[in-house]
Amino acid sequence: MPPLQNTIVDSDGNAVKLALFKDDDYSNGMQRQPEASLTGKQITVGVGGGIAAFKAAHLISQLRQQGADVQVILTRAGAQFVTPLTFEALSHRRVLQNLFEDEPLNHVHLAHNSDLFVIAPATYDLIGKLANGLADDYLTTTLAATQQPVLLCPAMEQQMYTNPIFVKNLETLRQLNYHVLEAEAGTLASGRSGLGRLPEPEVILSKVQSMFSNGPLTGKRVLVTAGPTRERIDPMRVISNRSSGKMGYAMAQAAQAMGGQVVLITGPTLLDEPSGMTVIQTESVDDMFEQTTSLAAESDLIIMAAAVADWQPKEILEHKEGKAGKDSLMLELVPTKDILFHLGQHRHENQIIVGFAAETQDFVEKAKAKLKKKNADFFVANDVSKAAESDENTAVLIAKDGSEQSFSLMEKSALARQVLESIVKASD
Numbered sequence: 462m463p464p465l466q467n468t469i470v471d472s473d474g475n476a477v478k479l480a481l482f483k484d485d486d487y488s489n490g491m492q493r494q495p496e497a498s499l500t501g502k503q504i505t506v507g508v509g510g511g512i513a514a515f516k517a518a519h520l521i522s523q524l525r526q527q528g529a530d531v532q533v534i535l536t537r538a539g540a541q542f543v544t545p546l547t548f549e550a551l552s553h554r555r556v557l558q559n560l561f562e563d564e565p566l567n568h569v570h571l572a573h574n575s576d577l578f579v580i581a582p583a584t585y586d587l588i589g590k591l592a593n594g595l596a597d598d599y600l601t602t603t604l605a606a607t608q609q610p611v612l613l614c615p616a617m618e619q620q621m622y623t624n625p626i627f628v629k630n631l632e633t634l635r636q637l638n639y640h641v642l643e644a645e646a647g648t649l650a651s652g653r654s655g656l657g658r659l660p661e662p663e664v665i666l667s668k669v670q671s672m673f674s675n676g677p678l679t680g681k682r683v684l685v686t687a688g689p690t691r692e693r694i695d696p697m698r699v700i701s702n703r704s705s706g707k708m709g710y711a712m713a714q715a716a717q718a719m720g721g722q723v724v725l726i727t728g729p730t731l732l733d734e735p736s737g738m739t740v741i742q743t744e745s746v747d748d749m750f751e752q753t754t755s756l757a758a759e760s761d762l763i764i765m766a767a768a769v770a771d772w773q774p775k776e777i778l779e780h781k782e783g784k785a786g787k788d789s790l791m792l793e794l795v796p797t798k799d800i801l802f803h804l805g806q807h808r809h810e811n812q813i814i815v816g817f818a819a820e821t822q823d824f825v826e827k828a829k830a831k832l833k834k835k836n837a838d839f840f841v842a843n844d845v846s847k848a849a850e851s852d853e854n855t856a857v858l859i860a861k862d863g864s865e866q867s868f869s870l871m872e873k874s875a876l877a878r879q880v881l882e883s884i885v886k887a888s889d
């Protein structure tokens with residue numbers, strides 16, 4: 462293997478001195494952002510041999526922009542996809558690849574001194590090695606020697622991602638307190654669609670930022686529902702409502718900003734998926750019920766902000782029903798499943814459940830009655846005639862003990878933050 466160079470040339474043609482572990486001699490005038498969220502953090506990025514290795518380049522650049530000192534460890538297979546030079550130019554550090562040639566004892570130093578390890582992409586092979594205690598290269602040996610947090614970002618074809626051996630290995634690592642950022646669904650390298658895509662670098666960055674956050678929800682798992690539901694009448698028509706999803710999305714983002722690990726279960730909205738959290742798209746109440754109840758047990762805080770339909774057609778018509786030859790059409794509706802009621806019945810100790818009540822009249826009184834019936838801890842009552850589709854909202858937060866707190870008209874993002882701060886404070 463050729464000896465590593467001490468300097469490289471960056472994209473502007475400047476000679477950049479490579480450093481190992483010290484970040485004090487950058488000579489090309491690179492400016493750090495004054496309010497960078499990762500200033501002073503030593504992050505080691507492990508890049509495995511997956512097609513998504515190219516995304517690691519963007520991730521490293523973003524981590525650096527947020528003030529982190531980044532050391533890259535590239536596996537032999539990883540170097541088949543992206544050259545070390547790319548990572549050296551972006552990290553301003555020598556890339557570590559060969560356990561016996563590249564500063565042989567530095568793996569111990571790195572294992573101790575890194576604040577966080579991010580493995581992206583974490584391949585099927587790497588996950589298998591880590592779960593089974595193998596350490597035959599720089600990356601796996603360093604990880605074997607560390608007690609610092611490790612974030613695994615798996616990426617592979619769906620068949621590999623759902624392979625029971627992989628699922629078992631990943632679960633083993635989860636049980637051992639490895640952090641996992643689940644792969645996303647989308648187009649994979651094979652051209653097929655499926656689960657296994659590496660989340661975009663922005664999503665990984667947000668996850669890293671939330672891991673360093675020391676907000677009041679740090680380490681807490683937060684489940685949020687948002688948006689409307691759609692109940693099918695026939696293959697084309699649906700019964701839905703005017704909820705934009707903005708308040709629920711704002712609650713999810715407020716929880717994330719407070720350090721929470723957020724899963725957002727959303728009905729169909731026109732909003733962009735927020736980054737840095739797991740987003741699950743649903744359509745009907747039945748979909749939302751299934752997703753919410755399957756994640757509820759592992760959630761510390763559940764915020765039910767979705768505008769869930771109360772009624773659904775008794776039967777879904779097989780074909781679109783036209784007007785020809787008819788004066789009227791009767792649609793028989795039956796009640797939908799009550800998600801919040803179910804969660805209230807199956808809640809566990811220390812779990813906090815927050816319901817939302819959107820009404821057009823007597824909204825505080827109705828919310829109080831619902832809080833009791835559904836065994837929730839808090840209810841956020843709002844006047845739906847003002848809130849629907851708007852960027853602003855008012856609310857009354859009602860607690861289990863009957864106390865009320867009113868919030869005046871403000872942007873939904875500010876309202877979400879204030880409401881959540883009150884909930885966190887009252888639950889201390």
Ligand SMILES: Cc1cc2nc3c(=O)[nH]c(=O)nc-3n(C[C@H](O)[C@H](O)[C@H](O)COP(=O)(O)O)c2cc1C
Nearest residue numbers: 509510511512536537538539584585586587616617
């Ligand atoms: C073109 C190509 C693409 C690959 N993409 C992936 C991938 O996305 N995810 C994965 O787990 N393995 C992928 N592999 C297989 C890994 O490269 C292989 O298992 C390797 O041993 C992983 O090494 P590592 O432990 O250093 O990551 C790919 C292989 C090839 C040839």
